[in-house]
Amino acid sequence: MPRLTTLFLIIILCIGRLSAQFVKIEQSGCDFRVDPDFLKTVPDNAKQSYTSGPSLPDSTFEKQCGYLLVPENRSKKNARMIKLPFIVVRSKNPDKRRDPVLFTAGGPGGSSLGMAAGLAKSPFIEDRDCIVFEQRGTRFALPYLRTFELDKTLKEATRRNLNKDSMAIVGLKKYKVALEKRGIDLAGYNTDETVSDIHDLLKALAIDSVNLFGVSYSGGLMTAVLQRDPDRIRSLILDSPLPTFVPIDEDEPVNFMEALHIYFENIARDSTSQQHYGGLRSLFHQYFTSIAAKTFELPYLEPGTKDSIRIKYTKNELLTIILDKLYDDSGRKELPRIITDMVNGNHQPYIRPYFDGFFRRNGAPDGMRLSVYCADQTAYHSEKVRKELDKIYPYLAGFHINDVYREMCDCWKVPSVSLNTKQPYYSAVPALLADGELDPACRPLYIDRISHYMPNSQRFLLKNKGHGVIGNSMRPIVKSFLANPYKKIMSNDVNMIAY
Template sequence: MRYLLLCCLSLTVLQLTAQKVYTPAIETCGCNFEVDSSFVRNFPEKFRSDLTFSHRVDSSIKMICGYLKVPENRKDRRSRMIRLPFIILKSKNPGRHNDPLLFTSGGPGNSSLGWVNGISRSNIINDRDCIAFEQRGTKFAIPYLRDLVLDSVMREAYRRNLPKDSMWIHGIKLYKQRLLRKGIDLKGYNSDETVADIADLLKVMKIDSVNLIGGSYSGGLMMAVAQKIPSKVRSAILDSPLPMFSPIDEDEPRHFMEALHELSERVNKDSAGERYKNLEQQFHQYFLSINNKTFGIDYQDTLLKKTIPVQYNKNELLEIIVGAMLDFNQLKDVPYMITEMIRGNHRPFIYPKIDRILTKFPSPDGMRMSVYCADQAAYHDQRIIQQLYKLYPYLEGFRINDVWKEVCDCWDVPPLNAETKKPFYSPVPVFIGDGIMDPACSPLYMQQLKHYLPNAQTFLFLDRSHGVGGKTFATLVEAFINNPYQRLESQDPRVVAY
């Protein structure tokens, strides 16, 4: 018995010494953040204006900016420290509440800092401070997990009409090698670490109560914060959330088809119904008919200074449609877009996409790949994904996301803590909104979350897609944050309690 006790104590000591012992700290700075200099050196000069964050906050609002300094990998006691930017907008109200609103963006991989421009004009700033927190590995964090090699490889693939999937994997391998050569520990980039970052930020700022706001991926991230540090969370606001427990690749093709069905039903009923009649059925028939076809377009290549033939297939067309459905401003154009594609008029849609691939930098950030592989791909069931292709044969071979199993096999990061992936019950009051035509995070996710959150209020936006936003959403959020337990009513007939 004594021997067993000594073994257990020895194991505990080993586990503790493997953890990074640190004290989170804040380093104040100016509010015009710049991208990590190690990345800027390799970025083309003409695009560098996009690498500086300049706020548009009224000068009457006091801003406090800085970096949170935390370990890159808390599980490695030798881990280096990284720097994560934040911006605090101070309420001018001397009687402001002591529970600020904290935002971090979705993606995963999007920058969070631009949020301050919009929230500075919200009524919320009248009563409480607002904090934008940049996640580790994203655009203005140091380090920034980005390299341009995948963009270069894919340009080569399109210019020479090489196999896209195998070239993508080749580019991923080079991408990883370059990040590792910079000393980046990819195992430190997942949602568990980001939740710990937010907990450290609250600790070092001495914030005992916080309201959380996030959308899509960060909607699930914010609920993970509520799971890990429930005593700190006063309320949460989620826009089109992706729950941590949901395997997105097993769901998203189905969500896309549900959203397309809803859109098709609408156009059948309105004045344009005859023009776009049976849109969904036509979509099915057309994309099934081009399953194995390759198309070509003449592209004016400014780098080569000549016209080159570029090949594409149904996957690029589907990417264009999904992208338009994700954007509320383009949603109304989707019936026309699909109809024109069926007529064979691809050029107005495919040319801008090819141009973006060959002249811009659309490949994913390393942070997106690390988080997606750890949080999602590690928990996906490939058999279920194959079932989707049998259910929707016209989607066979199409991947809605730019990170998939073979990518993650190359990226090779450990999976997220299994406890974080589990659903959990919580009394925290939560406001959730989603669009009925959301092709990524279906309103189904609202219902699933509501089951575990008895104090949640959910609203369905009948003319919106992914990322609801807008005036009605803002009005409801303002009312909710003032009194999270009071039942809300929508005055907008296009927004209903769900």
């Protein structure tokens, strides 16, 4: 055999072995549990929150559960291997299609595995298998990137009325050190690595055609999966997606305002509501502009303590309460009364429960969320552009809609994702795009922008809905799309606009 041919075969064999070590499945039962190394760090009062596994489909469904073993950081030689759980839920249809639906959660930082139970009740399972994949660093992945140093620091800052932004950095430094002491390489947690994980999972499961389903952050993530290797992607279903090429840190404050303005307009058009709340938009802006630099005090007894303290708060906490209600499709009807009470100086019915929840929960971001946001978003966004909005809405200055922001990322220090990942691209793969007109995070503008680059896409705007809209009302549309993703779908629902 000629020497060059022999050398070529050796190279091919070596590459094959290298690829094989990156694509490995470890079978397991479906009783996934949280990382035991993480559990050692959980405060006693929080351990109950981490004892249960994910919700699973009932026993009538056949399931395959396991871990995908991948390098923690593919850019480093001899990187340690991490374990990423997945669940394959088998369709009961004997004539099912061979192209499954793969779902992974948004956030970034959300756990995916609990969605297995939901998909088993959805139109997805009627004709094909469903796969849920837990992203690296999230709740049931090994390792789970979570500590409680930031939670403790923020609570102490609130009790002592210290500057929360400064104290957040103090807590974040401890957070980072604690994760690194567990041997975690924070540079390995970003969209580029997760895209590689998904392709490795598809290879390991021998899937050559798949439909990708993503929500919010994972909507953009799925377009990055398509961008990397489109050959095996049959279609995309994107619910309230965050495009990879959108600078959400710059956009999110105005996204909040746009959704709130539409809500105010809907109130003003409704004859019953108009009588009581017709001028709510003006009242909101006037009041929050007037208190932009003001500090309030609340006599407060923290649950489980004996001594009352005086907690200082600002418009930031009040805006958070409003934003949380705007996200809530069922609770949104309370907003006119809440805002009217706030404008009249009646904060206590809302600010006291806010602090009860703050001290009860541990709401700091997971390490995976920190790493992904810092690598994907903060590395590319313009703080100058972000601050321009403060001139229009002065009360938004210093209000962090996202719990990860520039100063935190300056401390976290992880490398950015590839510039190519942040660029839009054209694709003929069909896509179903949906969003709510009241989405305060990812505006319908985003599905319009994705559609521009995906000419075989179909868009659905759901009136009076917010973030995350693919549910029972869209069941027949999802079913029709999966059956023939190139066929134009019409809607007879007046609250669902197809375009």
